[in-house]
Amino acid sequence: MFLWGTATAAYQIEGAADEDGRGPSVWDTFSHEPGRTREGHTGDVACDHYHRWPEDVALMAGLGVNAYRFSIAWPRVQPAGSGPVNARGLDFYDRLVDALLEAGITPVPTLFHWDLPQALEDGGGWLARDTAHRFAEYAALAAGRLADRVRMWITLNEPFVHMAYGYAMGIHAPGRALMTGALPAAHHQLLGHGLAVGALRAAGAEQVLITNNCTPVWSASDAAADLAAAEAYDVLHNRLFNDPVLIGKYPDLSAYGVANLDSVHDGDLDIIAAPLDGIGINYYNPTRIAAPSADAGLPFEDAGISGYPTTAFGWPVVPDGLRELLVHLKDRYGDALPPVYVTENGCSQEDVPGPDGVVDDRGRIAYLERHIQAVRRAQREGVDVRGYFVWSLLDNFEWAEGYHQRFGLVHVDFATQRRTPKASYAWLRDFLAAAED
Ligand code: FCB
Numbered sequence: 001m002f003l004w005g006t007a008t009a010a011y012q013i014e015g016a017a018d019e020d021g022r023g024p025s026v027w028d029t030f031s032h033e034p035g036r037t038r039e040g041h042t043g044d045v046a047c048d049h050y051h052r053w054p055e056d057v058a059l060m061a062g063l064g065v066n067a068y069r070f071s072i073a074w075p076r077v078q079p080a081g082s083g084p085v086n087a088r089g090l091d092f093y094d095r096l097v098d099a100l101l102e103a104g105i106t107p108v109p110t111l112f113h114w115d116l117p118q119a120l121e122d123g124g125g126w127l128a129r130d131t132a133h134r135f136a137e138y139a140a141l142a143a144g145r146l147a148d149r150v151r152m153w154i155t156l157n158e159p160f161v162h163m164a165y166g167y168a169m170g171i172h173a174p175g176r177a178l179m180t181g182a183l184p185a186a187h188h189q190l191l192g193h194g195l196a197v198g199a200l201r202a203a204g205a206e207q208v209l210i211t212n213n214c215t216p217v218w219s220a221s222d223a224a225a226d227l228a229a230a231e232a233y234d235v236l237h238n239r240l241f242n243d244p245v246l247i248g249k250y251p252d253l254s255a256y257g258v259a260n261l262d263s264v265h266d267g268d269l270d271i272i273a274a275p276l277d278g279i280g281i282n283y284y285n286p287t288r289i290a291a292p293s294a295d296a297g298l299p300f301e302d303a304g305i306s307g308y309p310t311t312a313f314g315w316p317v318v319p320d321g322l323r324e325l326l327v328h329l330k331d332r333y334g335d336a337l338p339p340v341y342v343t344e345n346g347c348s349q350e351d352v353p354g355p356d357g358v359v360d361d362r363g364r365i366a367y368l369e370r371h372i373q374a375v376r377r378a379q380r381e382g383v384d385v386r387g388y389f390v391w392s393l394l395d396n397f398e399w400a401e402g403y404h405q406r407f408g409l410v411h412v413d414f415a416t417q418r419r420t421p422k423a424s425y426a427w428l429r430d431f432l433a434a435a436e437d
Pocket of ligand 1: 213391398
């Protein structure tokens with residue numbers, strides 16, 4: 001069965017930051033620091049999904065999706081990132097899973113969508129090797145409670161974005177700007193992934209995936225310097241996270257002045273390359289790369305993409321980039337590429353309800369339709385794609401952008417928490433009703 005789903009993440013929708021024993025995460029700390037997020041927005045309340053989840057499950061049932069990708073908040077399960085389980089935190093996901101199954105919706109939890117318990121960050125966060133071991137312990141606790149009903153699990157969400165935005169550039173929590181000093185955060189996340197695969201399987205998980213953010217990398221020209229820069233960017237964004245997981249080795253990082261990653265110990269790559277049942281791919285747009293200007297500290301420069309429509313975020317809309325990416329993954333990894341699930345794809349728009357209350361987001365309808373067609377083309381070209389999840393079910397807390405980028409199929413009025421399905425919701429419902437897989 002092809003999985004048609006929606007995707008969300010705990011910190012972006014749940015709210016209830018202090019309830020039922022939840023501990024603080026790096027995103028609570030970061031969003032409460034002045035100047036970190038647009039207008040100082042935080043996820044304290046977000047979509048109040050922690051209380052309104054029955055309504056949200058009903059919205060998904062009405063949409064007709066057969067899968068839901070959500071994330072489990074580690075600080076609800078282990079408020080300090082280690083030690084005993086907080087049963088009340090897991091109770092929430094237990095109820096959610098039961099309600100989803102009752103509605104015929106396959107639950108697909110992600111264990112880490114960037115909300116590291118603050119106590120672990122205080123000990124070095126993902127720069128510390130110990131965090132990988134703590135992650136596996138947490139995975140065992142979550143699966144120990146849920147794996148009797150949850151068959152498919154995702155370990156990490158987008159370790160590239162978490163490393164780059166959180167540890168290299170300081171745009172996301174935990175707000176560190178270490179540039180290449182952030183690389184241990186890549187390795188320790190991947191090690192945590194590998195250790196968690198073992199823990200999940202031991203607890204009875206049947207299918208285990210990782211979700212990587214991937215981008216087709218376009219060189220700004222055929223000049224050798226631009227081609228080399230594009231290759232360096234591909235290494236950082238795509239290969240650093242796909243190669244170790246799929247083929248058990250790191251790509252050549254010499255463009256970054258790194259001969260070997262010091263944080264890698266003997267045996268780590270065997271753990272990281274534990275066989276998977278699928279790979280989650282999040283796709284938003286391609287990236288066009290040029291050689292860096294003389295004073296740049298990195299071996300590439302983002303040259304920007306013009307000639308395409310853009311989302312409210314300013315991201316270029318290139319549906320065929322999804323086909324290109326999927327086919328490229330198949331070409332690069334061959335039989336080492338497990339079945340692919342597009343675990344996020346979607347667009348932000350300035351959605352405002354009209355006087356009749358209708359949100360006529362026809363741009364999103366066109367976006368989704370064309371990206372789904374791109375998935376179909378990739379399938380015809382031989383890529384084993386088994387799922388497609390729209391980001392997102394609800395308008396939500398979009399990290400550093402606060403509540404400014406609306407990605408939902410359902411509009412959320414953040415003052416009243418009123419949910420209003422947009423035109424794209426009705427379109428997807430009709431599309432799914434007619435879909436043959
Ligand atoms: C992805 C994140 C997701 C959401 C979308 C727009 O990088 O995984 O949480 O913010 O971007």
